[in-house]
Amino acid sequence: MNIRAIGITTLLLAIPFCTQASAISELEATYQSQGAGAFSAAAGKALWTKEFIDTKSGKKRSCPTCHTADLTKEGQHTRTGKVIKPMAPSANQQRLTQVKKIKKWFVRNCKWTLGRECTAQEKGDLLAFLKTL
Numbered sequence: 001m002n003i004r005a006i007g008i009t010t011l012l013l014a015i016p017f018c019t020q021a022s023a024i025s026e027l028e029a030t031y032q033s034q035g036a037g038a039f040s041a042a043a044g045k046a047l048w049t050k051e052f053i054d055t056k057s058g059k060k061r062s063c064p065t066c067h068t069a070d071l072t073k074e075g076q077h078t079r080t081g082k083v084i085k086p087m088a089p090s091a092n093q094q095r096l097t098q099v100k101k102i103k104k105w106f107v108r109n110c111k112w113t114l115g116r117e118c119t120a121q122e123k124g125d126l127l128a129f130l131k132t133l
């Protein structure tokens with residue numbers, strides 16, 4: 001392999017990691033501009049697993065309700081039954097690479113699970129946790 005081919009291969013290998021890191025740092029900067037402090041993976045994990053009671057049905061809801069307890073495995077949507085690809089970036093390279101997608105699902109999933117939108121601090125903590133998986 002010549003130098004140029006090695007250079008191109010290295011670049012291609014680096015792309016998935018670059019996009020994930022850049023999506024996360026863009027979001028972290030946004031959340032900090034909205035008043036969030038330092039982010040904590042431990043706080044993110046605690047929120048991810050915390051159970052909330054839905055006021056209408058009285059049923060428990062949490063992020064693992066759909067994404068399952070083992071984030072390297074496929075999850076299942078609790079209402080539609082659709083399979084959800086693994087959430088851990090180590091098991092699914094598409095995860096945490098698209099700012100728009102992350103924002104959209106944070107809105108939907110926080111509203112459904114917590115009954116309200118997540119704060120900037122909570123979203124940063126959740127990302128700090130998820131990116132370690």
Ligand code: HEC
Nearest residue numbers: 062063065066077078084085095096097102105109110113
């Ligand atoms: C009612 C089912 C359900 C619950 C509960 C749920 N999610 Fe999701 N989540 C989904 C679906 C469906 C998608 C989009 C499909 C996909 O990406 O595989 C998704 C995608 C996401 C994504 C996009 C990630 C990416 O980059 O691809 C994030 C972030 C996320 N969820 C976070 C959360 C958090 C945080 C909670 C708990 C507050 C949560 N989810 C609870 C169903 C759920």
